Amino acid sequence: MAFVIRLPSAAGNGNAFDLFPSGAPRWAFSMSKLLCVYCSSSDRIPPPYFAAADALGRELALRGWGLVYGGGKTGLMGAVARAVKQNGGRVVGVIPEFMKARELAYTEADELVTCVTMRERKLLMEMRADAFVTLPGGFGTLEEIMEILTLRQLDVVRKPCVLLNQDGFYDALLQLFDRMLRENFFKPSNLDLFRVAATVPEIFPQIELAAQAKAEPKWFETR
16 A cells, blocks of 8 residues: 655755745644545536535635545546645545556645555545545445445444535435335434535534434344
8 A cells, every 4th residue: 555645845944944834734734634525526517516516625624624535636526625725725535546547546635545445445534534524426425425324323433424415416315314214224313423514614514513413222122
């Protein structure tokens, strides 16, 4: 597994080195929290989704958070990463070698972690993240957030989760969750393990609320 880390260059000031070089990004001086963002890698989706990804990246950086994500340069993944960088934030990308070989990696990331499998990628992002936000996406995005929600249900992961339900994108999924609840596939408290935001400005307040959620024991009492 290879790690590529780019840090600001030290500027000489008469000493051996300048510990806090001028012009360095704000994250270089503190251990910023990392927000894991799951989202689409498609470049063919409608422009409003790109606008939301850009807005999230900008807001994330301005609030002092860093980004950890799948390391790609395309689709919403690339849009959010570029917005974080453009606003002085830290970008940590995690990408499998086979994707990097296809030149899909966002090489401008401050830290680019190369792994072998998709499973390793998910684990590394999960371990580095302080919270999770899911933007609109396809199979991969759903698979990523559903694994995290499963781990939240089992009380293995205890980190906030937020869905951005932009323009009702996740309405059908939320309706499916309601049916699961009605038919006793899980407990009412499962719906407290994540929060839903309709717009980007709602995301960070919802992260704060999601942090308060506690998982109940998964299994129902047997008869």
